[in-house]
Amino acid sequence: MVFESIDVLDKTVPVQSVNTEWLREANVSLDILRLDELDPEISGNKWYKLKHNILSAQREGNSAILSFGGAWSNHIHALAAAGHRFGMPTIGVIRGEPVEPLSATLVDAVNWGMKLHYLSRSDYRRKNEAYLLDKILSQLGLSARDVHIVPEGGSNPLGVLGCREILAAGQISSGSYDEIWLACGTGATLAGLSLAASDELPGTQIKGVAVLKGADFLRNDIHKYTLHSLDNWTLLTDCHHGGYARTTKELLSFIKSFENETAIPLDPVYTGKVLFAIWHSLAENLKPDSSCRAKRLLMVHTGGLQGRRGIKI
Ligand SMILES: *Cc1c(COP(=O)(O)O)cnc(C)c1O
Numbered sequence: 665m666v667f668e669s670i671d672v673l674d675k676t677v678p679v680q681s682v683n684t685e686w687l688r689e690a691n692v693s694l695d696i697l698r699l700d701e702l703d704p705e706i707s708g709n710k711w712y713k714l715k716h717n718i719l720s721a722q723r724e725g726n727s728a729i730l731s732f733g734g735a736w737s738n739h740i741h742a743l744a745a746a747g748h749r750f751g752m753p754t755i756g757v758i759r760g761e762p763v764e765p766l767s768a769t770l771v772d773a774v775n776w777g778m779k780l781h782y783l784s785r786s787d788y789r790r791k792n793e794a795y796l797l798d799k800i801l802s803q804l805g806l807s808a809r810d811v812h813i814v815p816e817g818g819s820n821p822l823g824v825l826g827c828r829e830i831l832a833a834g835q836i837s838s839g840s841y842d843e844i845w846l847a848c849g850t851g852a853t854l855a856g857l858s859l860a861a862s863d864e865l866p867g868t869q870i871k872g873v874a875v876l877k878g879a880d881f882l883r884n885d886i887h888k889y890t891l892h893s894l895d896n897w898t899l900l901t902d903c904h905h906g907g908y909a910r911t912t913k914e915l916l917s918f919i920k921s922f923e924n925e926t927a928i929p930l931d932p933v934y935t936g937k938v939l940f941a942i943w944h945s946l947a948e949n950l951k952p953d954s955s956c957r958a959k960r961l962l963m964v965h966t967g968g969l970q971g972r973r974g975i976k977i
Pocket residue numbers: 708709710738739817819847848849850851852853854934935966967968969
């Protein structure tokens with residue numbers, strides 16, 4: 665079997681302008697970097713987090729990549745797709761007991777050849793402890809030297825390295841935007857964007873919307889990924905709509921009307937919360953001043969549409 669080379673995904677990602685009444689009223693322009701359109705199977709920020717992990721596993725001659733996630737994980741989905749496409753066996757350690765029928769995410773993963781290994785929720789919480797990892801590997805008949813292990817969500821320094829390439833993929837040039845908005849789960853993507861922006865886009869602020877409750881701890885993680893070197897980013901921690909994968913009626917109806925108006929699909933776990941936060945912040949600061957130059961925003965559409973199959977909107 666002949667596999668494609670990873671650089672097929674080193675390609676330009678479209679940037680789309682959106683125009684809604686609330687943006688015009690606020691004198692704001694908004695573009696969306698459509699990472700969801702990178703590829704039909706491997707989409708969103710998860711590709712950029714995986715890229716250098718896969719390259720490293722290939723270079724090291726590892727026999728597989730192992731990673732972790734829930735039954736609807738965008739990361740597990742992207743890993744399975746990428747492993748299949750680029751010839752790297754994958755193992756998904758899945759939170760909780762096996763549930764029949766499998767989620768659409770896991771059906772895809774299995775079809776792409778990913779091997780699934782389930783962990784009880786209590787073990788899953790301790791998955792980063794060495795003894796538990798050893799136990800999983802020995803159950804799978806693997807040794808730690810054979811396997812490249814990627815943390816949940818693909819968030820490690822190699823993941824951050826890949827996320828530094830996102831703005832270049834959109835050919836975003838210096839001086840184009842005042843702010844770049846994105847969703848944050850672990851903050852690794854924000855860290856990569858902030859590192860790239862501090863080199864390439866002076867004057868642009870990165871605005872992260874934490875999609876989980878009580879996310880103040882993420883600032884520490886982001887500081888670690890960026891070696892405490894940056895002040896071009898802000899993390900908003902009160903736009904989570906109740907917590908990770910929680911929604912509100914307001915959020916769901918906002919997503920529906922945004923999609924009707926722009927035909928850009930969003931998911932309620934990540935990208936929907938970002939656009940809602942943009943809309944909300946503009947609605948709060950509404951002091952139309954037509955003498956000011958329009959504020960220019962870019963929102964990074966980080967994908968996640970496959971996971972939407974698990975949520976009724
Ligand atoms: C995983 C994910 C994120 C969060 O990325 P982090 O690097 O963990 O902050 C954002 N958006 C989507 C669609 C995701 O799947």
